[in-house]
Amino acid sequence: MGGRVGIGFDVHPFTDDPARPLVLGGVELPGEQGLAGHSDADVVAHAVADALLGAAGLGDLGEHFPADDPQWAGADSLGLLTHVVALVERAGWRPANVDCSVVLEAPRLGPHRRRMEARLSEAAGVAVSVKVKRAEGLGALGRGEGVACWAVALLEQP
Protein backbone atom coordinates (compact mmCIF):
# COMPACT_ATOMS: atom_id res chain seq x y z
CA MET A 1 0.00 0.00 0.00
CA GLY A 2 1.60 3.13 -1.25
CA GLY A 3 5.24 3.97 -1.58
CA ARG A 4 7.79 5.74 0.53
CA VAL A 5 10.05 8.65 -0.33
CA GLY A 6 13.46 9.50 1.04
CA ILE A 7 15.74 12.49 0.68
CA GLY A 8 19.51 12.38 0.49
CA PHE A 9 22.07 15.17 0.72
CA ASP A 10 25.84 15.13 0.48
CA VAL A 11 28.65 17.64 0.06
CA HIS A 12 32.40 17.25 -0.42
CA PRO A 13 35.08 19.97 -0.65
CA PHE A 14 37.59 20.05 -3.48
CA THR A 15 41.11 18.92 -2.53
CA ASP A 16 44.53 20.13 -3.69
CA ASP A 17 45.74 16.52 -3.80
CA PRO A 18 46.55 15.95 -7.48
CA ALA A 19 46.25 12.18 -6.96
CA ARG A 20 42.50 12.42 -6.29
CA PRO A 21 40.36 12.00 -9.42
CA LEU A 22 37.02 13.78 -9.76
CA VAL A 23 34.29 11.10 -9.79
CA LEU A 24 30.67 12.19 -10.10
CA GLY A 25 27.81 9.77 -10.65
CA GLY A 26 30.29 7.00 -11.35
CA VAL A 27 31.95 8.97 -14.16
CA GLU A 28 35.60 9.98 -13.81
CA LEU A 29 36.33 13.41 -15.26
CA PRO A 30 39.96 13.39 -16.30
CA GLY A 31 42.15 16.41 -15.59
CA GLU A 32 39.72 17.95 -13.08
CA GLN A 33 40.39 18.75 -9.42
CA GLY A 34 39.18 15.89 -7.20
CA LEU A 35 37.03 15.95 -4.07
CA ALA A 36 38.24 15.19 -0.54
CA GLY A 37 36.69 12.18 1.16
CA HIS A 38 37.31 8.73 2.51
CA SER A 39 35.92 6.78 -0.46
CA ASP A 40 36.12 8.06 -4.04
CA ALA A 41 34.06 11.04 -2.72
CA ASP A 42 31.36 10.54 -5.35
CA VAL A 43 28.94 13.04 -3.88
CA VAL A 44 26.17 12.09 -6.34
CA ALA A 45 26.30 8.36 -5.63
CA HIS A 46 26.36 9.13 -1.88
CA ALA A 47 23.26 11.36 -2.03
CA VAL A 48 21.40 8.74 -4.08
CA ALA A 49 22.34 5.99 -1.62
CA ASP A 50 21.29 8.16 1.33
CA ALA A 51 17.90 8.85 -0.28
CA LEU A 52 17.32 5.11 -0.79
CA LEU A 53 18.35 4.28 2.80
CA GLY A 54 16.15 7.08 4.14
CA ALA A 55 13.11 5.93 2.18
CA ALA A 56 13.52 2.41 3.58
CA GLY A 57 14.03 3.72 7.13
CA LEU A 58 17.51 2.20 7.23
CA GLY A 59 19.41 5.22 8.55
CA ASP A 60 22.21 6.88 6.60
CA LEU A 61 25.31 6.02 4.63
CA GLY A 62 27.66 6.83 7.52
CA GLU A 63 26.07 4.10 9.66
CA HIS A 64 26.52 1.43 7.00
CA PHE A 65 29.92 2.56 5.70
CA PRO A 66 31.80 4.23 8.61
CA ALA A 67 34.44 6.74 7.46
CA ASP A 68 37.00 5.16 9.81
CA ASP A 69 36.52 1.69 8.30
CA PRO A 70 39.59 0.94 6.12
CA GLN A 71 37.43 -1.40 4.02
CA TRP A 72 35.91 1.63 2.29
CA ALA A 73 39.07 3.72 1.77
CA GLY A 74 39.07 4.85 -1.85
CA ALA A 75 36.01 2.66 -2.43
CA ASP A 76 34.06 2.80 -5.69
CA SER A 77 30.83 4.45 -4.56
CA LEU A 78 28.80 2.73 -7.27
CA GLY A 79 29.63 -0.50 -5.43
CA LEU A 80 28.32 1.09 -2.22
CA LEU A 81 25.17 2.09 -4.10
CA THR A 82 24.58 -1.46 -5.35
CA HIS A 83 25.08 -2.72 -1.79
CA VAL A 84 22.55 -0.18 -0.48
CA VAL A 85 19.94 -1.31 -3.03
CA ALA A 86 20.40 -4.89 -1.79
CA LEU A 87 19.76 -3.69 1.79
CA VAL A 88 16.64 -1.83 0.65
CA GLU A 89 15.35 -4.92 -1.16
CA ARG A 90 16.09 -7.11 1.87
CA ALA A 91 13.92 -4.69 3.88
CA GLY A 92 11.02 -5.47 1.52
CA TRP A 93 11.15 -2.51 -0.88
CA ARG A 94 11.89 -1.97 -4.55
CA PRO A 95 13.22 1.38 -5.84
CA ALA A 96 10.79 3.01 -8.30
CA ASN A 97 12.93 5.98 -9.35
CA VAL A 98 15.53 8.42 -8.07
CA ASP A 99 16.02 12.05 -9.06
CA CYS A 100 18.94 14.26 -8.09
CA SER A 101 20.25 17.78 -8.42
CA VAL A 102 24.00 18.34 -8.44
CA VAL A 103 25.13 21.84 -7.47
CA LEU A 104 28.55 23.06 -8.54
CA GLU A 105 30.20 25.96 -10.36
CA ALA A 106 32.68 23.92 -12.38
CA PRO A 107 33.41 21.82 -14.30
CA ARG A 108 30.44 21.83 -16.65
CA LEU A 109 28.60 18.51 -16.30
CA GLY A 110 26.24 18.89 -19.25
CA PRO A 111 28.35 16.73 -21.57
CA HIS A 112 28.59 13.99 -18.88
CA ARG A 113 25.03 14.03 -17.55
CA ARG A 114 23.67 11.18 -19.69
CA ARG A 115 26.62 8.94 -18.84
CA MET A 116 26.19 9.71 -15.14
CA GLU A 117 22.53 8.73 -15.39
CA ALA A 118 23.43 5.51 -17.17
CA ARG A 119 26.12 4.55 -14.62
CA LEU A 120 23.93 5.37 -11.61
CA SER A 121 20.88 3.62 -13.10
CA GLU A 122 22.93 0.51 -13.81
CA ALA A 123 24.38 0.40 -10.29
CA ALA A 124 21.02 1.05 -8.60
CA GLY A 125 18.94 -1.11 -10.96
CA VAL A 126 16.41 1.72 -11.26
CA ALA A 127 16.02 4.89 -13.32
CA VAL A 128 18.18 7.67 -11.85
CA SER A 129 17.82 11.14 -13.36
CA VAL A 130 20.47 13.82 -12.89
CA LYS A 131 20.03 17.58 -13.10
CA VAL A 132 22.86 20.09 -12.83
CA LYS A 133 22.64 23.53 -11.25
CA ARG A 134 25.08 26.37 -10.54
CA ALA A 135 24.95 28.20 -7.19
CA GLU A 136 25.13 31.55 -9.04
CA GLY A 137 28.20 32.67 -7.11
CA LEU A 138 26.53 32.37 -3.71
CA GLY A 139 28.32 30.90 -0.70
CA ALA A 140 30.96 28.17 -0.65
CA LEU A 141 29.40 26.29 -3.56
CA GLY A 142 29.21 29.51 -5.54
CA ARG A 143 32.92 30.10 -4.90
CA GLY A 144 33.61 26.67 -6.35
CA GLU A 145 34.91 25.21 -3.06
CA GLY A 146 33.06 21.92 -3.42
CA VAL A 147 30.16 19.99 -4.88
CA ALA A 148 26.78 19.25 -3.28
CA CYS A 149 24.00 16.91 -4.32
CA TRP A 150 20.38 16.48 -3.29
CA ALA A 151 18.50 13.30 -4.20
CA VAL A 152 14.96 12.00 -3.79
CA ALA A 153 14.11 8.31 -4.02
CA LEU A 154 10.73 6.62 -4.25
CA LEU A 155 10.32 3.03 -3.08
CA GLU A 156 7.39 0.75 -3.84
CA GLN A 157 6.38 -2.65 -2.56
CA PRO A 158 7.32 -5.45 -4.96
Ligand SMILES: [Zn+2]
Ligand atom coordinates in the same frame (compact mmCIF):
# COMPACT_ATOMS: atom_id res chain seq x y z
ZN1 LIG B 1 29.94 11.61 0.55
